Amino acid sequence: MPQPVARINLERLKTLLEGVNGFGCNPDTGGYSRPGFSKADMDCRAWFAARMQQDDLAVRTDGALNIFGRFGPGDGPCILAGSHLDTVVDGGAYDGALGACVALECVLAMKEAGITPGIAIEVVATSEEEGRFGGMLGAQAMTGMVTPEWIAGAKDADGTYLMQAMQEQGLDPAAILDAAREPGSVAAFLELHIEQGPVLEQERLPIGIADRISGVCSLELSFSGVANHSGTTPMNLRADAFAGLADLAHAVPGLIADLGTGQSRITIGHVTLTPNHPHTIPGKAVFSVIIRDTSEDVMRTLRETFLRQAERAAKAHGLGIECTERSWLPPVRLDADLADRLENLAREHGLPARRMPSGAGHDAQTMQAFCPSGLIFVPSRNGISHAPEEHSDWQDIEQGANLMLQALVDLSGGSTKKLT
Numbered sequence: 001m002p003q004p005v006a007r008i009n010l011e012r013l014k015t016l017l018e019g020v021n022g023f024g025c026n027p028d029t030g031g032y033s034r035p036g037f038s039k040a041d042m043d044c045r046a047w048f049a050a051r052m053q054q055d056d057l058a059v060r061t062d063g064a065l066n067i068f069g070r071f072g073p074g075d076g077p078c079i080l081a082g083s084h085l086d087t088v089v090d091g092g093a094y095d096g097a098l099g100a101c102v103a104l105e106c107v108l109a110m111k112e113a114g115i116t117p118g119i120a121i122e123v124v125a126t127s128e129e130e131g132r133f134g135g136m137l138g139a140q141a142m143t144g145m146v147t148p149e150w151i152a153g154a155k156d157a158d159g160t161y162l163m164q165a166m167q168e169q170g171l172d173p174a175a176i177l178d179a180a181r182e183p184g185s186v187a188a189f190l191e192l193h194i195e196q197g198p199v200l201e202q203e204r205l206p207i208g209i210a211d212r213i214s215g216v217c218s219l220e221l222s223f224s225g226v227a228n229h230s231g232t233t234p235m236n237l238r239a240d241a242f243a244g245l246a247d248l249a250h251a252v253p254g255l256i257a258d259l260g261t262g263q264s265r266i267t268i269g270h271v272t273l274t275p276n277h278p279h280t281i282p283g284k285a286v287f288s289v290i291i292r293d294t295s296e297d298v299m300r301t302l303r304e305t306f307l308r309q310a311e312r313a314a315k316a317h318g319l320g321i322e323c324t325e326r327s328w329l330p331p332v333r334l335d336a337d338l339a340d341r342l343e344n345l346a347r348e349h350g351l352p353a354r355r356m357p358s359g360a361g362h363d364a365q366t367m368q369a370f371c372p373s374g375l376i377f378v379p380s381r382n383g384i385s386h387a388p389e390e391h392s393d394w395q396d397i398e399q400g401a402n403l404m405l406q407a408l409v410d411l412s413g414g415s416t417k418k419l420t
Helices: 010-020 039-054 097-112 137-142 148-153 162-168 173-179 199-203 241-259 296-316 336-348 363-367 394-412
Strands: 058-061 067-071 078-084 120-126 186-194 207-213 215-224 265-267 271-274 284-293 320-329 353-358 373-378
Touching: 010 039, 010 097, 010 394, 039 058, 039 067, 039 097, 039 120, 067 097, 078 097, 078 363, 078 394, 097 120, 097 186, 097 394, 120 137, 120 394, 137 173, 137 363, 148 162, 148 173, 162 173, 186 363, 186 394, 199 207, 199 353, 207 336, 207 363, 207 394, 215 241, 215 296, 241 265, 241 271, 241 284, 241 296, 284 296, 296 320, 336 353, 336 373, 336 394, 353 373, 363 373, 373 394
Parallel strands: 078 120, 078 186, 186 373, 207 353
Antiparallel strands: 058 067, 067 120, 207 373, 215 284, 215 320, 265 284, 271 284
């Protein structure tokens, strides 16, 4: 008897992504804003859960607001597949959301082909991956990495605490601790994501297979000086918080050149000046600093050297300085056997692919500490992400989604024919 053939239904996948992106759209910019635990994020999650229920998956939501849709045996371990639904403010249409939709489409394609997995597949839409509160909450909660102390202290760049944001949505922050899954309950984790960089497009390759992911150190610094009149205060008598910040930012390229690698990144992305008035010297600057590299040793060196440079800049401008580490996610090497398996499947189905690092953080790096994890990339136009201009071509998406489908069939003990 011929084996069943499974293929992605591209039009259905497009419809799924359009459904997700019906939430948080900004018609003025074309971007999407679904920060974790915002109303747009909550409404989107409710829609995605209802969509999986409509497709007869066994749906549940945990205390961290991760959503699961199970297909296959009700007991035993599962293959977890998906990504996140939240976005940065005014982000793009594909980051995270595409991976969650592809995972669901893979399950629907398997159902249509009559393929029943021997090991259950759970589609997952993880919560708060973009780090509004300083981590990857959904994946960290699943893997038991979240502590009560972290929950109590976590806050976003605007000063809103995680506990407050959850309580405003009628959620119990303490329930996050109940989201930890039992060891052995997940046999593997697979994620498809846009590359968010230019490499695949430049090399004209449809598939990237990530084998390592940069770590992320998230700091919050503040420079405190004296707010004063911009016209009456001589330049040599100022304690200008912004001037100190400008000096520090100017030092970053040299720091990377001297101590970093090709994977090193330091970004000052969010700045609040007080009083923030045209005719007043800034008395305080509070700013975020994100440090990344695929080497934890390099990350620590960059962090220590950056903070010494910050102290020098503060001293030069007569400023006080404070620093808080909001989170530290170490670099991760993803499971080598699973990466080999993905690469072999791509080769079997005629899909050119390359192994590559990921400069962006993903749920897969957190899940790797809990189970073998794999990450499939599809190209990003001009390498742009976290912006309304973010775009991936549907031809590339279809190829990546079909590779994800074959991997899920393979890992779950199903069967399918070679694509033609």
